[in-house]
Amino acid sequence: MSDQLPKEHIEVLLAAAVAAPSMHNTQPWRFEIDGHVIDVYLDGSRTLPAEDPTGRAMRIAAGAATFNLRCAAETLGYGAWFGLAPYPLEEPDLLARIVIEPTAARNDELHDLAVQIPYRHTDRHPSDATAVAEGTRVSLLQAAYAEGAQLTWLAEDDVHAVLDLVRDTDLREIGDWHRRAERAHWVGGERTADGVPSSALGPRDVTYPATVRDLATRPTDRMRAERPFEQHPDLAVLSTDFDEPSDQVAAGAALQRVLLTATQAGVSASFLNQPLEYDDLRRSVQHLTGLPGHAHMIIRFGHHRSGSATARRPLADFLKEQS
DSSP: OOSSOOHHHHHHHHHHHHTSOOGGGOOOEEEEEETTEEEEEEOGGGOOTTTOTTSHHHHHHHHHHHHHHHHHHHHTTEEEEEEESSOTTTOTTEEEEEEEEEOSSOOHHHHHHHTTGGGOOBOOSOOOSOOOOHHHHHHHHHHHHHTTOEEEEOOHHHHHHHHHHHHHHHHHHTTOHHHHHHHHHHBSSOOSSSSBOGGGSOOEESSSSOSSOOOOOSHHHHTSOEEOOOSSOEEEEEEESOOSHHHHHHHHHHHHHHHHHHHHTTOEEEEOOGGGGSHHHHHHHHHHHTSSSEEEEEEEEESOOOOOOOOOOOGGGGBOOOO
């Protein structure tokens, strides 16, 4: 084995990693490569102090990027051994350490999920009325479990309870100009490198509260076209037993495994996470699952497959210089 990963392999690995979702598409990762070791760091300049003051959403994003990197490694004939948030006190910004080594024992599941990485994106359009098939629901449950998380499908009454929490969130945000200003920095307009462009916001729901998060802050975006969304959305909550940094990174890996598995099954996803930004509402969401633990994501699944995806920065921007 050579002392350094080939440049073309590094490009494949990082391109897959940065295709992962992040809150408002901030892409809060930096990578340091030393031989066959890839460290995933939090980029402190791309955090969301108003909407994500603890950094939980950023750690989830790092977990999703790590999972994509593991999948891409399988396509190159590598296996990946990893630790999540290995030094939470000494190096809190080091969120994953991944060792990439050649292997003859290919993980076929990760290899096949790697194919889905370019096609996965957040779908903020209405879904058709077809419920997610039971077999697909089970596959998504298994995907979350494989990464140490739980995915709980919500009954119709619990879906309405989540929408009530969305109303509560909106009321709390009315006077919070810090949150609105932060969102306006990342959402809307023409964006070619990061953030969420106006073209990716999708239509507004004709009813309130919407079953997908409306990120619009600009007047033109708030006045975009309306369409009816599904009356009975398929919502699920992703949670973990504990809530340490490593659990939050693991939740991100579970999220991405769920999203890629859904994409493979022809199912798209979007998010309704705003209640999770308040500790008391986050506990209320977890209570709806009937399980102990900590909620990390509220995911809406559907069958619409639009083609609008958000942009990514050049790979060189993600490389962390070694000290």
